[in-house]
Amino acid sequence: xxxxxxxxxxFLARRNYVFELDHMVLWSVxxxxxxxxxxxxxxxxxxxxxxxxxxVATATPTAANLFSLVWGLLCVGRPKIRLATAxxxxxxxxxxxxxxxxxxxxGTYWFIAQVAAAQALLGGMVTVRSAIWRSNYPREIRxxxxxxxxxxxxxxxxxxxxxxARLADHNPATYIVxxxxxxxxxxxSLWMLTRIRIRGEGRELRRKRPPDGNAxxxxxxxxxxxxxxxxxxxLEPRLLEPYSLTALLSPGHxxxxxxxxxxxxxxxxxxxxxxMFTGLANLMTISIVVAVITRDLAPxxxxxxxISLVLLDALPKLVMLGSLSRWGRIFDQLGVLGMRELNLxxxxxxxxFGMLGDIVTLDPGRTGPGMxxxxxxxxxxxxxxxxxxxxxxxxxWNIGHLHFARPEDAEVYMGIHVSLTGLRGLVAPVAGxxxxxxxxxPVWLLAIAFSxxxxxxxxxxxxxEQALR
Numbered sequence: 001x002x003x004x005x006x007x008x009x010x011f012l013a014r015r016n017y018v019f020e021l022d023h024m025v026l027w028s029v030x031x032x033x034x035x036x037x038x039x040x041x042x043x044x045x046x047x048x049x050x051x052x053x054x055x056v057a058t059a060t061p062t063a064a065n066l067f068s069l070v071w072g073l074l075c076v077g078r079p080k081i082r083l084a085t086a087x088x089x090x091x092x093x094x095x096x097x098x099x100x101x102x103x104x105x106x107g108t109y110w111f112i113a114q115v116a117a118a119q120a121l122l123g124g125m126v127t128v129r130s131a132i133w134r135s136n137y138p139r140e141i142r143x144x145x146x147x148x149x150x151x152x153x154x155x156x157x158x159x160x161x162x163x164x165a166r167l168a169d170h171n172p173a174t175y176i177v178x179x180x181x182x183x184x185x186x187x188x189s190l191w192m193l194t195r196i197r198i199r200g201e202g203r204e205l206r207r208k209r210p211p212d213g214n215a216x217x218x219x220x221x222x223x224x225x226x227x228x229x230x231x232x233x234x235l236e237p238r239l240l241e242p243y244s245l246t247a248l249l250s251p252g253h254x255x256x257x258x259x260x261x262x263x264x265x266x267x268x269x270x271x272x273x274x275x276m277f278t279g280l281a282n283l284m285t286i287s288i289v290v291a292v293i294t295r296d297l298a299p300x301x302x303x304x305x306x307i308s309l310v311l312l313d314a315l316p317k318l319v320m321l322g323s324l325s326r327w328g329r330i331f332d333q334l335g336v337l338g339m340r341e342l343n344l345x346x347x348x349x350x351x352x353f354g355m356l357g358d359i360v361t362l363d364p365g366r367t368g369p370g371m372x373x374x375x376x377x378x379x380x381x382x383x384x385x386x387x388x389x390x391x392x393x394x395x396x397w398n399i400g401h402l403h404f405a406r407p408e409d410a411e412v413y414m415g416i417h418v419s420l421t422g423l424r425g426l427v428a429p430v431a432g433x434x435x436x437x438x439x440x441x442p443v444w445l446l447a448i449a450f451s452x453x454x455x456x457x458x459x460x461x462x463x464x465e466q467a468l469r
Contacts, residue, residue, distance in 0.1 A: 006018060006021075009137075009141070009145065012199070013136055013137050013138070013199075015197075016136045016196050016197060016199075017136075017137075017145065019192050019193075019195045019196050020132075020149060020192075020196055021148075021149065021152060022189075022192040023189045023190075023192035023193045023196070024149055024152045024153050024156075024189075025152060025156060025189070026185045026186065026188050026189035026192075027088070027153075027185075027186055027189040027193075028152065028153040028154075028155075028156035028157050028160070029156060029157075029160050029182050029185035029186065030091070030092065030095060030182040030183060030185055030186035031122060031153060031157060031186075032153075032154075032156060032157025032158065032159075032160040032161050032182075033095070033157075033160060033161060033164065033178065033179065033182050034061065034091070034095065034115065034118055034119050034122050035061055035119075035122070035157065037058065037061075037286075037290060037309070037312045037313045038161050038164060038165070038309065038313065039057050039060070039061075039111075039112075039115045040054060040057040040058040040287075040290050040312075041165070041290070041294060041305060041308050041309060041312065042057075042111070042168070042175050043057040043108060043111065043112065044057075044290065044291070044294040044295065044308075045168070045172060045294060045305055045308070046103055046168065046172040046173060046175065047103060047104075047105070047107065047108040047111065049108050051291055051433060051437070052430075052433070053108055053112065054287060054290055054291055054294075054433075055287040055291075055429050055430045055432075055433040056112055056429075056430065057112050057115075058286050058287040058290050058429045059283075059287065059425055059426060059428070059429035059430060060112065060115060060116040060119055060425075061119050061425070062279075062283060062421060062422060062424070062425025062426075062429075063116075063422050063423075063425040063426035064116055064119035064120040064122065064123050064422060064425075065123045065126075065418045065419060065421045065422030065425060066120075066419055066422030066423055066425070066426055067120050067123055067124070067419070067422065068123045068124070068126070068127050068414070068415050068417075068418030068419045068421075068422060069257075069258055069412075069415040069416055069418070069419035070415070070419075071087070071123060071124040071127040071128070071415055071418075072127050072412050072413075072414050072415015072416065072418070072419075073257060073412060073415060074124075075127060075128055075131055075415075076412065079198075080128050080131055080132055080135075080198050081132075081193065081194060081196055081197075081198065083124070083128050084124075084125055084128040084129070084132070084193060085190060085193060085194060087121050087122070087124035087125045087128065088121075088125055088186065088189075088190055088193065089187075089190070090121040090124075091118045091121040091122050091125065091186065092183045092186045092187050093183075094114055094115075094117045094118035094121065095114075095115075095118045095179045095180075095182060095183040095186070096179065096180045096183035096184075097114060098111065098114050098115065098175060098176070098179040098180070099176050099177070099179065099180045101114060101176070103172065103173045103175075103176075111175075123418060123422070126398070126418065127414050127415055127418055129398070130398055130399065130401075130402075130414045131414065132196065132198060133145070133146060133398070133399060134399075134402055135198050135199050135200055136196075136198065136199050139402075140332065141332065142332075142399055142402075143327075143328040143329070143330075143331035143332040143395055143399065144325070144328040144329065144332060145328075146328060146394075146395050146398055146399055147324040147325050147327060147328030147394075147395055148324075148325075148328075150324055150394045150395070150398075151321055151324050151325070154317045154320060154321050154324075154394070155321055157317065158313070158314050158317045158318055158321070160182065161309055161313055161314060162306070162309060162310070162314050164178045164309075165305040165306045165308070165309040165310075166305070166306055168305040169305045169306055172305075257412065258416050258419070261409070261412060261413070261416060262416070265404060267404060267461065268401075268404040268405075268413065268416075270457060270461055271337075271400075271404065271461065272416070272417065272420055273457060274340070274454050274457035274458050274461070275417070275420065275421075275454075276420060276424055277450045277451070277453045277454035277457070278340075278344060278347060278450075278451065278454040279421060279424040279425070279428065280424055280428050280447070280450050281347065281348075281351055281447040281448070281450035281451040281454065282347055282350070282351065282389070282447070283424055283425055283428035283429055283432070284428040284429065284431060284432030284435075284443070284446075284447055285351060285354055285432055285443075285444060285447050286429055286432075287429040287430070287432055287433045288354075288358065288432055288433060288436045288443070289312065289354055289357075289358075289379070289382070290308075290312060291433070292357070292358055292361050293307075293308050293311055293312060293379065294308045296361050297311075297361055297372075297375060297376070297379070311376075311379050311380070311383055312383075315380065315383035315384070315387065316383045316384075316386040316387035316390055317387065317390070318387065319383070319384050319386075319387025319388060319390075319391070320387040320388070320390040320391040320394060321387075321391075322387075322391075323387065323388050323391030323392070324391050324394060324395065326391075327339070327343075327391045327392045327394070327395045327396075328395055330342065330392070331392075331395050331396060331399075335403060336396050336400040336403045337403075337458055337461050337462040337465065338462055339392055339395070339396055340392075340396060340400070340458045341455065341458050341459055341462065342392065343388075343389060343392030343393060343396065344451060344454055344455045344458065345455075346385050346386075346388040346389035346392065347385075347386075347389040347451060348448060348451040348452075348455075349381075349385040350382050350385035350386040350389055351444060351447045351448055351451060352444075352448065353378050353379070353381040353382035353385055354378075354379070354382045354444065355441060355444035355445075355447075355448075356378045357375050357378030357379040357382060358441050358444065359441050360374050360375040360378060361375045397417075397421075400417075401413040401414050401416075401417045432447075
C-alpha cells in the first residue's frame with residue numbers, strides 16, 4: 001500500500017522524496033512542539049504568565065519568521081543541505097537547553113526567549129526547505145508533494161503535542177523533559193537530511209559573475225518553467241552572487257533588497273499586502289483565544305492542558321491534515337490566487353466563530369453547563385474552520401511565492417514573504433490583546449474587516465491575471 005504516493009513521484013525525484021519523508025518523521029516531533037501553541041499554554045498554565053506574556057508567547061512562532069529574509073538571502077548561491085543542517089543543529093541546541101529553565105516567574109522570560117530562538121532557527125529550515133522543493137520537484141505535482149510532506153509533519157506534530165499535554169496535566173513542569181526528548185529526535189533526523197541531493201545545485205554553485213558585472217540567469221530544472229505568468233525571455237537576468245555575511249548583518253542592506261524586489265515586482269507587492277491583511281485578521285485573535293480558553297473556559301481543570309491543546313492546536317491540525325490532499329489538488333488546478341480566495345473564506349469563518357465563543361465565554365451573566373457547552377461548540381467550530389484554513393495555508397504558504405519568483409530569486413522571495421509573516425506575527429497578537437482589553441469582543445469585527453479587504457485584493461489579482469492569458 002502506497003499511502004504517501006511514493007510511486008506517483010517522478011523517478012528522478014523519488015529518492016529525494018523518500019529521504020525527505022524519513023527525515024520528516026523524526027524532525028516533526030521537535031517541530032510540532034515549536035510551531036504550535038504548546039509553549040503559550042505552558043506559559044499560561046505552568047508559569048501562570050500575565051496576559052502580556054501569553055500574547056508574546058503566542059506571537060513568537062510567527063514573529064520568529066522575521067529573520068527569514070536574512071535566511072533567504074543567506075541561501076542564495078550556498079549549499080542548501082549544509083544550511084539546513086546548520087539551522088537544524090541550532091534549533092536542536094536551543095530546544096534542548098529548555099531543560100535548564102526552572103518553573104519560576106523569572107524562568108518565564110527565559111523560557112519565552114529560549115523557545116523564540118529555536119523558532120527563529122526553525123524559520124531558517126522552512127526557508128531552505130522551500131528552495132529544496134523548488135529544485136527537486138516538478139511544478140505540476142509540487143502542490144501534492146508538499147501536501148504529503150506536510151501531512152507527515154502535522155500527524156506526528158499533533159500526536160507529540162497531545163502526548164506532551166497529557167504529561168503536563170500530571171506534572172506542569174514536564175516541559176523540562178519534553179523539549180530535550182524532542183531535541184534528541186530532531187538530532188536523529190539529521191542523518192536522513194544529509195542524504196538528500198539538490199538537483200542542479202552543482203551548476204548553480206559553479207557559476208561565477210562575469211567580468212562585466214552581469215550574471216547569466218541559471219537554467220531551470222529539467223522540465224521546469226518559470227512559475228510567474230509574466231516571465232519574459234528578454235528580462236535582464238539577475239545576479240546570483242552569494243551575499244556576504246557582512247551584508248547580511250546590515251539591516252540597511254537586507255531591507256534595501258526587500259524594497260528593491262517589491263518595487264520592481266508590483267504583482268508580488270500586491271500579493272504580500274493581501275497576505276498581510278489575511279495574517280492580521282487571524283493573528284490578532286490568536287492570543288485572545290489562548291487567554292479565553294486557558295483562563296475562562298477551563299480554569300484550574302485537571303485536564304486543562306489537554307483541553308486547551310485540543311481546541312487550540314490538535315483539532316485544527318487534524319482537520320488540516322484531512323484537507324491537505326484536497327488543497328494540494330486545488331493549488332495545482334487553480335493556482336495560488338484562486339486557492340487563496342477559497343482559503344480566505346475558511347479563515348473568515350474561523351474569526352466569526354471565535355468571536356461568538358468569546359462573547360459567550362466572557363459574559364459573566366451567562367453561566368451554567370448549557371452556556372459552557374455553547375462556548376465549547378463555538379470554539380470547536382472555530383477549530384474546524386481554522387484547520388481548513390491552515391490546510392490551504394500549509395500548501396500556499398510554502399510554495400505560493402514561486403508563482404511570482406524567477407528560479408534564481410526563489411529563496412529571496414520566500415525570505416521576503418516569511419519575514420513579512422514574522423512582522424505581523426510580532427505585532428498582531430500583542431496589538432490584538434491590547435485592543436481586546438480596551439474594547440472587548442468588538443475587536444473581532446476589525447479582524448473580519450481585514451479578511452474582506454484581503455479577499456478583494458486576491459480577487460482583483462486573479463481577474464488581472466485572467467485578462468493577461
